[in-house]
Amino acid sequence: xxxxxxxxxxxxxxxxxxxxxxxxxxxxxxxxxxxxxxxxxxxxxxxxxxxxxxxxxxxxxxxxxxxxxxxxxxxxxxxxxxxxxxxxxxxxxxxxxxxxxxxxxxxxxxxx
Amino acid sequence: xxxxxxxxxxxxxxxxxxxxxxxxxxxxxxxxxxxxxxxxxxxxxxxxxxxxxxxxxxxxxxxxxxxxxxxxxxxxxxxxxxxxxxxxxxxxxxxxxxxxxxxxxxxxxxxxxxx
Numbered sequence: 380x381x382x383x384x385x386x387x388x389x390x391x392x393x394x395x396x397x398x399x400x401x402x403x404x405x406x407x408x409x410x411x412x413x414x415x416x417x418x419x420x421x422x423x424x425x426x427x428x429x430x431x432x433x434x435x436x437x438x439x440x441x442x443x444x445x446x447x448x449x450x451x452x453x454x455x456x457x458x459x460x461x462x463x464x465x466x467x468x469x470x471x472x473x474x475x476x477x478x479x480x481x482x483x484x485x486x487x488x489x490x491x
Numbered sequence: 492x493x494x495x496x497x498x499x500x501x502x503x504x505x506x507x508x509x510x511x512x513x514x515x516x517x518x519x520x521x522x523x524x525x526x527x528x529x530x531x532x533x534x535x536x537x538x539x540x541x542x543x544x545x546x547x548x549x550x551x552x553x554x555x556x557x558x559x560x561x562x563x564x565x566x567x568x569x570x571x572x573x574x575x576x577x578x579x580x581x582x583x584x585x586x587x588x589x590x591x592x593x594x595x596x597x598x599x600x601x602x603x604x605x606x
Contacts, residue, residue: 381535410592422582424593435593469536473592480594482528482536 382406383483385470391489397458400486404451404472410434411453412473412480413445417466428453429475460490493518495585495597503603504573512568512600514583525559525566526584526594536582542566570602578604 382405392398404411413425424437428447439445442460447453457464467487471480494517504510516525527539540550542559550557554571570577580599586592 381538412593414594421598422596424595427592437593467534479538479541480592481538484535487534 381481381483383470383472383481385468385483385486387486388484389487389489391491392460393491394460394462396460396490397456398460398488400455400457400468400470400488402453402455402470402472402483404453404470405481408472408474408481409451410473410475410480411447411451412471413439413453413455414469414471414482415466416469416485417463422469425455457488462490464488465490493520493585493587493595495583495595497581497583497597497600499600500598501601501603503605505605506575507572509569509571510573510602510604512570512581512583512602514566514568514597516564516566516583516585518585518587520587522587524586526582526586527557527566527568528582528584528596529579530582530599531579539568539581573604575604575606578602 384403386401409430412427416422425439426445427435431447442458445455467485469485470483473480496515523544525542529537529539547559556569558567580601582599583597584594586594
């Protein structure tokens with residue numbers, strides 16, 4: 380158990396809908412990262428937050444957004460969902476930048 | 492640009508055989524981290540090792556060993572005396588120490604250990 384929690388574990392929704400994925404980092408970790416794992420794109424970095432502020436951005440679509448709250452948990456919002464958004468979404472956390480990232484169990488999103 | 496290549500898409504070996512998973516990386520940076528992660532059928536990502544680009548010493552942890560060669564930009568992973576529980580997808584990854592903290596993953600190697 381990495382200490383990073385993600386909810387929900389599974390999510391099934393329809394195209395065009397909006398969903399929110401939640402991540403609670405390990406106690407004491409200030410950085411939260413989001414990754415997407417899909418069959419065609421593999422594991423890709425989406426976005427990083429550090430102590431509430433956006434730190435780095437990867438291949439994140441404009442339909443996706445994230446935030447980190449004062450209690451350091453993070454949410455990834457996915458809107459106008461398409462079939463191709465079906466993937467496993469991982470959250471990871473680290474104490475600070477450039478330190479080891481611990482991954483949560485992931486949220487499996489299925490868009491039908 | 493940063494890139495991680497795992498040329499072996501899928502490998503099958505019989506239990507107790509040794510197996511090496513190859514990883515070749517590209518980066519223009521002089522300081523970086525290299526990682527290996529394991530993803531068992533249950534789906535979670537399990538951290539195996541992180542190696543700093545300044546440290547080229549090979550590492551052994553039980554049946555696992557890693558060979559880091561900067562000259563060939565490779566960070567290969569060997570499992571000795573493989574077991575069925577080693578069956579998983581293994582990802583090699585790279586993170587740049589000077590830029591941001593994102594991890595660039597390879598496509599993964601699916602390893603089947605046959606009983």
